[in-house]
């Protein structure tokens with residue numbers, strides 16, 4: 423049995439006055455469910471435990487939300503890219519369990535299942551995926567737990583894959599199921615974003631176990647938890663499939 427670890431966010435406790443200010447601001451700016459305290463603290467570099475900084479945090483949060491809204495409507499804005507020299511080494515590992523519980527998949531019989539609103543539901547081998555168009559980007563992964571790191575991911579643009587399988591791109595959601603019971607989902611515009619990859623490679627090598635072998639989604643326009651690792655099934659859906667952290671209160675959109 424895998425013991426889920428405690429998230430840093432659970433340790434953040436607000437004073438009643440701070441909670442009230444936060445609620446007022448959320449009401450004023452329609453931020454309902456829009457941002458977690460952890461994401462806010464990380465993005466603004468402020469800690470809500472410092473009473474005198476609350477205003478600064480709240481305004482930074484408001485600006486951040488504006489930025490998210492802008493992204494929502496553009497849909498194709500590119501996330502920043504970096505040079506090889508800027509890459510973070512060693513790259514951090516993160517999952518809802520410790521490194522000793524990384525899934526032990528047999529790669530020789532690995533198949534990616536496809537379901538939902540698509541024309542062709544045939545499963546995919548890794549070799550098959552490597553024959554599709556490939557793209558590589560050096561981007562920053564941001565985790566709500568308060569760290570970020572720059573890495574290089576290569577693989578099939580999810581858009582190319584969805585087009586290849588005849589996905590109904592008027593459907594609103596693309597869902598992902600993982601070998602470790604993790605799951606997540608993306609809105610269709612983000613799934614079709616040019617930098618959203620079905621990543622097969624990390625740096626110059628095939629994805630190592632800790633970073634999500636044999637296949638992960640790499641979405642540089644979303645927070646880390648919307649980058650599922652060890653993917654075993656992709657599906658297209660009109661209903662929001664939610665996600666492991668999304669269903670525990672983390673904002674579903676979670677763009678950066």
Ligand SMILES: Nc1nc2c(c(=O)[nH]1)N[C@H]1C(S)=C(S)[C@@H](COP(=O)(O)O)O[C@H]1N2
Pocket residue numbers: 513514515516517518519563564565566600601602604605632633634646647648649650651652
């Ligand atoms: N299958 C799976 N994918 C996952 C997770 C997980 O626990 N299981 N954790 C997510 C979180 S919270 C983060 S920040 C990133 C971390 O990716 P990394 O280990 O490559 O740094 O993976 C995401 N994808």
Ligand SMILES: [Mo]
Pocket residue numbers: 516564565566567646647
């Ligand atoms: Mo994360």
